[in-house]
Amino acid sequence: xxxxGRYFIFLGNLFIKREPANTYLKQIMEECIKVGIDSxxxxxxxxxxxxxxxxxxxxxxxxxxxxxxxxxxxxVRDMTLLELAPTITxxxxxxxxxxNIAGELGTMRISEQVDALEVMGINSVSFLALPKIIACVIxxxxxxxxxxxxxxxxxxxxxxxxxxxxxxxxxxxxxxDFQEFNVFFALIKSFAFAFLVSSISSFKGYNTSGxxxxxxxxxxxxVTNSCIAILVAxxxxxxxxx
Amino acid sequence: xxxxKNIKKSFDGKDVLHGLDSKFLPGRTNLIIGSSGTxxxxxxxxxxxxxxxxxxxxxxxxxxxTHASRNVRRDxxxxxxxxxxxxxxxxxxxxxQNVLFPLNVLTDMPKDEKLDRVNFVLKRVGLENVNxxxxxxxxxxxxxxxxxxxxxxxxxxxxxxDEPNSGLDPQTAILIDALxxxxxxxxxxxxxxxxxxxxxxxxxxxxxxxxYDGRKLWEGDNTQILDTTxxxxxxxxxxxxxxxxxxxxxxxx
Numbered sequence: 001x002x003x004x005g006r007y008f009i010f011l012g013n014l015f016i017k018r019e020p021a022n023t024y025l026k027q028i029m030e031e032c033i034k035v036g037i038d039s040x041x042x043x044x045x046x047x048x049x050x051x052x053x054x055x056x057x058x059x060x061x062x063x064x065x066x067x068x069x070x071x072x073x074x075x076v077r078d079m080t081l082l083e084l085a086p087t088i089t090x091x092x093x094x095x096x097x098x099x100n101i102a103g104e105l106g107t108m109r110i111s112e113q114v115d116a117l118e119v120m121g122i123n124s125v126s127f128l129a130l131p132k133i134i135a136c137v138i139x140x141x142x143x144x145x146x147x148x149x150x151x152x153x154x155x156x157x158x159x160x161x162x163x164x165x166x167x168x169x170x171x172x173x174x175x176x177d178f179q180e181f182n183v184f185f186a187l188i189k190s191f192a193f194a195f196l197v198s199s200i201s202s203f204k205g206y207n208t209s210g211x212x213x214x215x216x217x218x219x220x221x222x223v224t225n226s227c228i229a230i231l232v233a234x235x236x237x238x239x240x241x242x
Numbered sequence: 243x244x245x246x247k248n249i250k251k252s253f254d255g256k257d258v259l260h261g262l263d264s265k266f267l268p269g270r271t272n273l274i275i276g277s278s279g280t281x282x283x284x285x286x287x288x289x290x291x292x293x294x295x296x297x298x299x300x301x302x303x304x305x306x307x308t309h310a311s312r313n314v315r316r317d318x319x320x321x322x323x324x325x326x327x328x329x330x331x332x333x334x335x336x337x338x339q340n341v342l343f344p345l346n347v348l349t350d351m352p353k354d355e356k357l358d359r360v361n362f363v364l365k366r367v368g369l370e371n372v373n374x375x376x377x378x379x380x381x382x383x384x385x386x387x388x389x390x391x392x393x394x395x396x397x398x399x400x401x402x403x404d405e406p407n408s409g410l411d412p413q414t415a416i417l418i419d420a421l422x423x424x425x426x427x428x429x430x431x432x433x434x435x436x437x438x439x440x441x442x443x444x445x446x447x448x449x450x451x452x453x454y455d456g457r458k459l460w461e462g463d464n465t466q467i468l469d470t471t472x473x474x475x476x477x478x479x480x481x482x483x484x485x486x487x488x489x490x491x492x493x494x495x
Binding site: 019107111116121127 | 290291312313316317319322324326327330332333347396
């Protein structure tokens with residue numbers, strides 16, 4: 001409970017007496033590049049293969065001749081939009097971006113760079129963490145949209161190249177019974193996950209004390225806590241919105 | 243002028259500072275000396291607001307820093323420069339960007355004026371043609387110089403130095419000490435240096451307080467320190483063979 005309380009105080013400090021907004025613009029742009037552009041390759045690889053695997057495994061399980069083949073792509077689409085694109089992308093990014101944030105802030109803390117900011121009269125919490133959180137909230141949804149598209153493409157390639165579904169059936173299934181809310185739901189999730197990953201990782205990194213060993217521990221703790229928070233939020237959002 | 247009154251601080255029930263009082267005047271190199279674990283760094287952190295004292299207050303030119311509102315504290319902090327033990331330069335920024343940083347964040351100066359100021363302070367601390375180097379590409383002594391440049395670039399009125407010559411060779415340490423003293427006198431800054439280096443004490447101690455077990459046991463200047471009658475301070479200063487020899491020669495004279 002003590003840790004949760006400190007986390008909420010940390011969140012409060014993000015917005016109290018921060019520097020003028022223009023101070024953050026350059027930092028937010030730099031963070032967007034680190035969080036977004038630098039994560040495109042890993043998101044591309046993971047989402048394409050996840051779509052491909054979902055397609056093949058769904059086809060493997062749908063053995064009844066009564067079920068039309070286009071259901072395979074319908075399942076790939078809904079699985080991707082509702083769960084795989086936002087959640088798996090967030091978990092992958094918790095590992096990549098979350099550990100990076102915690103490591104960077106932890107190193108700044110132990111090498112007194114955070115103290116240097118405080119002595120200058122700068123709110124170090126908002127100066128260091130806010131641009132990272134804003135960048136994640138901007139970039140995660142874009143990465144989730146990319147992941148959703150690539151997962152469906154991965155399913156198409158795997159399904160059609162192995163012959164488990166025809167291109168016409170796949171495209172028909174992608175369009176069948178489409179609910180726009182599923183896209184909206186994926187985006188809501190991505191915003192929530194972005195905030196959780198970036199704020200938890202910033203909190204863990206910012207509160208590092210000790211030396212190099214503790215920086216490593218903070219990074220590990222940031223990733224594990226972010227993953228748990230993602231799964232809990234995933235369940236709560238599903239209960240609330242579906 | 244920096245003044246602190248009845249500063250007390252404890253951690254987990256253990257008293258670390260037992261009601262300290264002192265005044266540091268501008269244009270002088272004020273030293274806080276003492277063995278490791280006597281509370282020097284805790285006192286320094288209380289003075290710059292990185293730690294909150296349990297009791298007492300720190301005053302900057304009469305302005306109460308400890309009990310001030312967040313805005314007043316922020317204003318006072320903008321007059322404070324600090325050189326950290328490890329220089330605490332921002333790893334991801336070049337030397338120029340490090341020194342430029344306080345001006346970028348805290349002032350509305352035009353870009354050309356900021357760059358002129360950065361070049362002036364870098365030149366003043368003896369660094370030229372290193373503007374585009376990263377902190378990892380420069381030596382420990384140069385890092386300290388950049389740290390000093392960053393601390394004074396915003397025309398700071400108060401300069402804190404936490405063990406400025408730790409990790410430096412004796413020759414570089416002397417140069418850094420001399421630089422701090424020159425800057426203090428040139429810009430009439432109130433400088434507070436935490437150190438346990440006896441060479442700094444003897445060379446630059448305009449005003450010295452000696453701390454022992456969280457208490458101020460002695461105060462004076464570098465001309466008086468060798469004649470101290472405080473046993474703990476005698477143990478501290480005469481633990482160095484060099485200082486023992488100095489004292490011996492003084493007695494012979």
